[in-house]
Amino acid sequence: YIFLFFQEKMLDSAFNIDFGYLEGICRGFKNGILKQTDYLNLVQCETLDDLKLHLQSTDYGNFLANEASPLQVSVIDDKLREKLVAEFQHVRNHAVEPLTLFLDYITYGYMIDNIVLLITGALHQRPISELMPKCHPLGTFEQIEAINVASTSVELYNAVLVDTPLAEFFGECISEQDLDELNIEIIRNTLYKAYLESFYNYCQSLGGATADVMCEILAFEADRRAFIITLNSFGTELSKEDRSKLYPTCGKLYPDGLAALARADDPENVKQVAEFYAEYRALFEGAGNNPGDKTLEDKFFEHEVKLNVNAFLQQFHYGVFYAYLKLKEQECRNIVWISECIAQKHRAKIDNYIPIL
């Protein structure tokens, strides 16, 4: 009996009591992710129906079986996402603490995206019924439709968000100003920064292999956001102080890199900041905007995929669930990219998907 107590504290096998089955399922799902040979088959398809036929022989099976004959890319996208959500929900339903909190943290990111989507739609006077199907299913919460009624962020907070788990991420970004385009983006990035730092601290508190794997992935996510925010803010009205408030501090760039990024004036400066960090230097070096080069976004995606695949090298930690979700999403993006190229008959860049395994 005392041994079981020590076992739980120190040893990996106690992980299997609650989560062994879920990890087994998650790894089973991961083994079904499309391989390079599958992508080569898909790239050679001439029509979307061919694509559907090829997908039937993979893990996806007949998921498109009931769709009307002229297939559209948006339908494929929805169905892919539906499958992913079903798998995630299955794992979430079987989970116990602390895995439930971990999986919930993953969904907060999608909640933030949904909220911003709904607010932007409301700004452009779109009806709520048109916007709801566009929301990501993993990020729904009760009363999500009530976001429509808010016109300032204080109202938004008090009416809807105070009851959701996102309440603690709001912090200082509540103000009396009306919600408009720039404010929305600032709110999105502030929320996401708070969320990322909270998630990072939670993973650190879990300790062990989970902390090793997840903190690496989340640090890259934070740094990636810092770079993207900087690059996108050149030529906009975002001041440097405002920009530096949006950088998440849980990455490798904190504190010196973030301070240097806050002072950057053009993409060359950003690249110079990346020179100090070995992994990021490699990412910036290969990137460019010429045809035939990979874009920076693509290099970031590749690095993220590499980190997520490495998560599966260790056993007995929660990182496999996060990594599987991200890899599956990347696969969805790949399939949608290939479908778009096929549907528009513009096959020049069809090989620009990110290979996963």
Add this chain to the structure above:
Amino acid sequence: YIYISFLSDKFRFLLKMGSRIKSYLYYGLMLYIVVLAAITLGYIITGQVQRLDFGWLLTEISSLLLGLYRNRFGSFSISCWSCTNFNFSGIYTTGVSIIGGGVRAPRIKTKNLISVIFCEAVAIYGLIIAIILGGILDEYPINTRMDSRVYEQNLMSGYFMFGCGVTVGLTNLFCGLAVGIVGSSAALADAANASLFVRILIVEIFGSAIGLFGLIVGILEISKAKMGEQF
């Protein structure tokens, strides 16, 4: 003051531990510690602290095992209980991974039961030692005409039995745990790539061998033990 601050640090550590581990384990451990503390306090108050004596335990082990106090249960429980203790952990670790991996790769179900059998084999070593020790145990009446050599031999046998039980028990305890973890990894690797199973099985066999070494050492220890009235 230093003593009190030391105690309060311990309490804070225990409270922090409490949030990490399952509640039933935590409360059980707290109960156990409270009972021990109560006994210690009782001894302190009634002036019998000298009873908390590890040396007493060591010297009395042999008498307990000899049956001088008609008490025959000593080392069996240690060896069998320790042996089986973490073997159950090994079995559940492996079994759960087989089930999880078997959802998407049903072919692994039957082949990976070998890992469970390895865990079980380690537990059987405890049974073997229990039978051997049971065979050695013999009556020894205390009377004034006893030969000192016979008495010494019986005393020594008692210590042999205790040592054998502890050796086999603890070795197989950790061995079972190791085999369980490796078995779980073997199941998940087999689900991914069928050629990996036999290679990881080799690692598991080496883990099992450790338990076997424990068994052999135990049998070597017990080979000289002889109880009873004859010399």
